[in-house]
Amino acid sequence: MELKALDVEVLAISTDSQFVHQAWHEAELSKMVQGGIPFPMVSDAGGRIGQVYGVYDPDECVDIRGRFIIDPDFNIRSMEILSLDVGRNPLELIRQIKAYRYVCSTGEVTPSGWQPGQSGLKTSAELVGKVYQAWKP
Amino acid sequence: MLARVGKAAPDFEANAFMKGDFEKVKLSDYKGKWIVLWFYPGDFTFV
Numbered sequence: 463m464e465l466k467a468l469d470v471e472v473l474a475i476s477t478d479s480q481f482v483h484q485a486w487h488e489a490e491l492s493k494m495v496q497g498g499i500p501f502p503m504v505s506d507a508g509g510r511i512g513q514v515y516g517v518y519d520p521d522e523c524v525d526i527r528g529r530f531i532i533d534p535d536f537n538i539r540s541m542e543i544l545s546l547d548v549g550r551n552p553l554e555l556i557r558q559i560k561a562y563r564y565v566c567s568t569g570e571v572t573p574s575g576w577q578p579g580q581s582g583l584k585t586s587a588e589l590v591g592k593v594y595q596a597w598k599p
Numbered sequence: 600m601l602a603r604v605g606k607a608a609p610d611f612e613a614n615a616f617m618k619g620d621f622e623k624v625k626l627s628d629y630k631g632k633w634i635v636l637w638f639y640p641g642d643f644t645f646v
Binding site for chain 1 (some may be wrong): 600601602603604605606607608609611613614615616617618619621622624626627629630631632633634635636637638639640641642643
């Protein structure tokens with residue numbers, strides 16, 4: 463699994479109980495993922511956690527599709543929240559994790575559309591108004 | 600405290616199913632690592 467290779471801890475979380483998580487895991491997920499799901503499936507009973515993260519839908523009584531990247535200093539770096547009807551793109555999650563690792567290790571910034579393997583930009587007074595010269599995606 | 604980009608992640612402790620067992624999970628136990636917190640609407644659906 464690519465996220466494991468990136469040394470990222472994943473926590474999946476829904477309002478289902480841990481017992482329903484177990485049932486789903488045994489009925490379906492363990493057949494889809496060899497060796498089973500390697501990360502915790504957290505129970506947000508009553509939506510207590512989802513409310514704090516702004517993803518709890520009180521009409522449907524579920525946590526909608528929210529995704530948060532938290533850095534090693536325990537600060538939130540990125541959040542994405544989708545409504546119930548559209549699933550997510552894991553490739554964009556992986557791109558963002560690589561971008562955050564890149565900016566943390568280089569001190570550079572990554573402009574829009576940045577992809578792993580590309581260089582970033584060093585912010586400076588000289589760059590103001592000249593981004594178009596330095597960044598040609 | 601509400602979740603905000605650039606601010607500390609709200610901590611929580613909750614029950615979890617992990618690798619065949621039931622455990623208590625505390626988000627701040629993962630401090631020092633990159634964490635992806637992945638909410639989804641329900642088991643037996645797509646995520």
